[in-house]
Amino acid sequence: MSDLPKSARVVIIGGGVVGCSVAYHLTKLGWQDVVLLERKQLTSGTTWHAAGLIGQLRASSNMTKLARYSADLYLGLEEETGVATGMRQVGSISVALTDERLEELYRNAAMARAFGVPVEELSPAEVKARYDHINLDGVTGGVWLPTDGQADPGNIALALAKGARQRGALVKERIKVTGIAREGRRVMGVDWVSDSGSDTGHIACDMVVNCAGMWGHEVGRMAGVNVPLHACEHFYIVSEPIQGLSQMPVLRVPDECAYYKEDAGKIMLGAFEPKAKPWGMKGIPDSFEFDQLPEDFDHFEPILEAACNRMPMLTDAGIHTFFNGPESFTPDDAYHLGLAPEMDNVWVAAGFNSIGIQSAGGAGMALAQWMQDGEKPFDLGDVDITRMHPFQGNKHYLFERSKETLGLLYADHFPYRQKATARGVRRSPFHHQLTEAGAVFGELAGWERANWFAEAGQEREYRYSWKRQNWFQNSAAEHRAVRENVGMYDMSSFGKIRVEGPDAESFLNHICGANMSAPVGKIVYTQFLNSRGGIEADVTVTRLSETVYLVVTPALTRLADETRMRRLVGDYRVTITDVTAGEGVLAVMGPRSRELLQKVSPNDFSNAVNPFGTAQEIEIGMGLARAHRVSYVGELGWELYVSSDMAGHVFEVLQDAGRDMDLKLCGMHMMDSCRIEKGFRHFGHDITCEDHVIDAGLGFAVDLNKPDFIGKAAVAARKESGPKARMLQFRLTDPEPLLYHNEPLLRDGEIVGYLSSGAYGHTLGAAIGMGYVPCEGESAAEVLASSYEIDVMGIRVQAEASLKPMYDPKSERVKV
Structure with missing residues (x-):
């Protein structure tokens, strides 16, 4: 060679x-x-x-x-x-057999409009008009995408x-x-x-x-x-030639796990069955080349039976090819x-x-x-x-998860849907206590996280819907506890990265927008920026000593954020260590949070000793912790960092002391609804690497007076020119519709963008969304002078808009 x-x-x-x-x-x-x-x-x-x-x-x-x-x-x-x-834009039709699926399709159609993709909602009769061969039994409607194709x-x-x-x-x-x-x-x-x-x-x-x-x-x-x-086995059949069959749109019937494609006068029927068959557990044969796997008609038969009813012409057409070939799927x-x-x-x-x-x-x-x-x-x-986190390369984990992921492509894509397989891999030190208290867990990056708490006698599982799900009132009660009294929730899954060494301060000043030349005990909210001023990470950094800092990151991006730091170390004399598993973290939040902590600790939690944005070492019960006075829910509160060996004890001490205060355990859904009322950004949705820190409304977290740092020139230029877009908070005037993300955002009747995130604001009394509005050359007053609507499933709903947080705009509650 x-x-x-x-x-x-x-x-x-x-x-x-x-x-x-x-x-x-x-x-x-x-x-x-x-x-x-x-x-x-x-x-x-x-x-x-x-x-x-x-x-x-x-x-x-x-x-x-x-x-x-x-x-x-x-x-x-x-x-x-x-x-x-062979590229042909034949268009595609997706049909629904349930009202829930129809809402998903219509929400997707609204999203398509926001993304500039041609789309049309279809009634059952309009589905039939575009695809005459379909049996309409049970069809509730559909969506037509004319520029889709096949090749x-x-x-x-x-x-x-x-x-x-x-x-x-x-x-x-x-x-x-x-x-x-x-x-x-x-x-x-x-x-x-x-x-x-x-x-x-x-x-x-x-x-x-x-x-x-x-x-x-x-x-x-x-x-x-x-x-x-x-790899998983993946099945389809190809019919014998069907007389008179001409070019047709692609048809998807996700409720029957099936898609149909006309090809040279034949029909291909493909399947994404709910429980897949993993393949290649002992490795892929070295000879594998244009190979197919053994037929499994019993596995495919339920799909085919439903397909013959949905597409009657398949009943008379013979099967020319039964194909089973492997494809790879990720977690x-x-x-x-x-x-x-x-x-x-x-x-x-x-x-x-x-x-x-x-x-x-x-x-x-x-x-x-x-x-x-x-x-x-x-x-x-x-x-x-x-x-992807390291444990997700585990072969047993991949085997179990792949059984589900193939089928999820055509499953209902409900909001908050949780994976059912390969669960329980990563658990916080409080997992047992939370389980006993009625926690219903979700999973993120392998972490089991309490999303909401069931009441006594209530089933501990999700009932999914595009409307209010079965945990809606539970989360509302948790929300009210944090707003009006005191709540406690587990934040152990958030990444904790220790940066230490003689150059720790100068290194962090190089990669962070804010000034890290802070006193010991100071907590700084900041971003890692790229050269364009885009946001690569959204973190808090606590100075633990002259040479040691703790960077706290979202759970999902811990590895990405750590990797970025490692790649930028260069000649800086620092050591970077992931210490996430070493400490459990309990957030104690609400107007009475100070009162609760004073019951279990001799330390002083007053503004004079422990003002907002500072951390202190404390005694708690018979153990030790570090109390960080910060808040992602917009209330007075502390995040308590406890070494994993003492975590169970600290949980029990707080729970016992909180009983006569009606302390409520809370979940991640509560945190999301509270943070969006306060206008706090969610990394990965509201802020990403292509969102300029000035446009995101986070210029206050960047110090242009410190020496050069990554993105400084881009931030200075955007401050000079003014933002090209502004992140606004929206509140629907109708309290009934729900917002998730990607709903089209209309300004004075024209689509100008889409919501980057959405959740229900139980205190504000309606769904709340966040989204960018293009505004180059406009003042803030001009942006706010417009009228705004949000497209929810094809229905335009009027919305109030604000640049300042609608809840506690002056942040008086967190600093009380």
């Missing part, structure tokens, strides 16, 4: 549609010395048997942007490369590969990567062997991209990185993209959860731009691989 180079700028491992897309987009940016290695033939893993559905609406604005980019790219590839992609998956990949070759990429088939050489946090090159075994070699490289699909987990281990995914049904946290030059694009064809074009473009610039081109938090 003398034509394989000894060195390359980048080696891409995997020749499916995603690997070909990464190669295509890197060369489009002008990269040379791009090498793609495929163990067998291009597309021979999962790409070749993909259904080729090209849907454009995804769960967030940027994921929709990437899907739309894919569709546009595929339409033009044939002209560029001469390879037919030939294999040819898309081959067209991308040809485009990459035309610009100088080397694409080699039948070359298997057998090892990856590493030094510290960098890969140095890859070892390879030819398919015949007769040739071996090594390619030194500056970076590696893992596009290995269902082999991605294994390739990740070779590179020293965690790529959590698991949260979102693909993996980006720079792996464990290494500084290993990139990942894998785990596409059966939507690889519609995602590959955009994912390749985004990753290539990220590799070029060293910063994400826009918010990719939904798919950034740093959201």
Whole structure:
């Protein structure tokens, strides 16, 4: 194999549609010395048997942007490369068989309008008019997306590969990567062997991209990185030719776990069954190439039976092909993209959860731009691989979770829906006490977190709905306790990262917007900014001593935030340590929180000794803790950090002392409803790497007077020019509708954006939303002078708008 180079700028491992897309987009940016290695033939893993559905609406604005980019790219590839992609914009129809599903579809239609995707809500009769072959039994309505399409998956990949070759990429088939050489946090090159075994070699490289699909987990281990995914069996049938069948839209019937695609006069019926069959637990056979798995008609039969009723012509048409092929699925049904946290030059694009064809074009473009610039081109938090925590690479965990994630693609996407599988992995020191008290747990990054508390005799589980769910009143009572009396909730899952060393202050001043030259005991609210002034992390930093700080991060982004710090250490003399599991954290919040703490501790919690934004070491019961006077709920309160060995004792002491005060245990739903009333931003929703800190209304957390720090120039420029958008808080004037996120935001009758987050404000008496309003060149008064509406499931609801928090705008309650 003398034509394989000894060195390359980048080696891409995997020749499916995603690997070909990464190669295509890197060369489009002008990269040379791009090498793609495929163990067998291009597309021979999962790409070749993909259904080729090209849907454009995804769960967030940027994921929709990437899907739309894919569709546009595929339409033009044939002209560029001469390879037919089969891309046809046939449109798609999704139908509902329940009122709950119809609300989901209509909410999605509203979201599509906010994202600029053409959409139309359909009555049952209108569904029939667009898809005559359907049996309307039970159909409650549907949604029409005219620009959705279908394409030939294999040819898309081959067209991308040809485009990459035309610009100088080397694409080699039948070359298997057998090892990856590493030094510290960098890969140095890859070892390879030819398919015949007769040739071996090594390619030194500056970076590696893992596009290995269902082999991605294994390739990740070779590179020293965690790529959590698991293969599952995936089924479809293709009918015999049906006389007179012409081009049809794609039809999805998610309540029956089915999709239908016309192809060359035949009907393909595909399934996303509720309980999937994991595959490849002992590894994928080395000979796997364009392979399929044994049929399992018993597993598929319930789907087929419902399909024959829904599509009567299938009853008479014979089955031409029964196909079972493996595809990879991730723990949260979102693909993996980006720079792996464990290494500084290993990139990942894998785990596409059966939507690889519609995602590959955009994912390749985004990753290539990220590799070029060293910063994400826009918010990719939904798919950034740093959201995955180390334990999620556990094979047993992946086996259990994959049984559920395939089916979740077509399950009802209810708000607050919790995963049912692979639970109980991470528990706080208070888990047992919370369970005894009636906690109903949700899961985030593996952490079991009390979301709400059931009353005596009430079932301890979610009953999902788009309307008020069964815990709505429970959370309202918890909300009132924090607003009017005193509540306590577990915050142990939040990340705790210790930064210590002689350069700790200067290092944190370099990466944080706020000034870290603070006295010992001071708590500083700040952001990690990128060079554009976008928000990479939203944290509090407590100075524990002259050389030690504690950075507290959201649970989900702990690894991402720690990784960012490690990559920016450079020559700073600091040590960074994750100490999350070392301390339990109880938040005691509400007007009587000081009274409760004074009952259990001899320490002074007065404003004179412990003002807002400071921490002090305290005695509590017979133990010790550190009391941080901060609040994410907008009330007087403390977060108590307790070493894990004393956590149970401290919980009991507070619970016993609080009984005659009617102390109420509270959950995460309460925290969310209280924080949104106070206008506090939620990282990942309200603030992301593409949201400028000034536009987000967080300029107060940036100190432009301190020496240079990351993003300083961008912040100074935006302060000078004024914001391009403003984060507003909205309150619906009708107390009945509920807000979640992504609802269209209308200003003076025109869609100008969408809500970044939403929850019910029990004190304000209506649903509350947060969202950005474009306002370049406008004053705050001009922005507020407009009238605003929120589109809830196609119905415009009038909303009050405010730049200041609607609840306690002067923050008097937290400082009392």
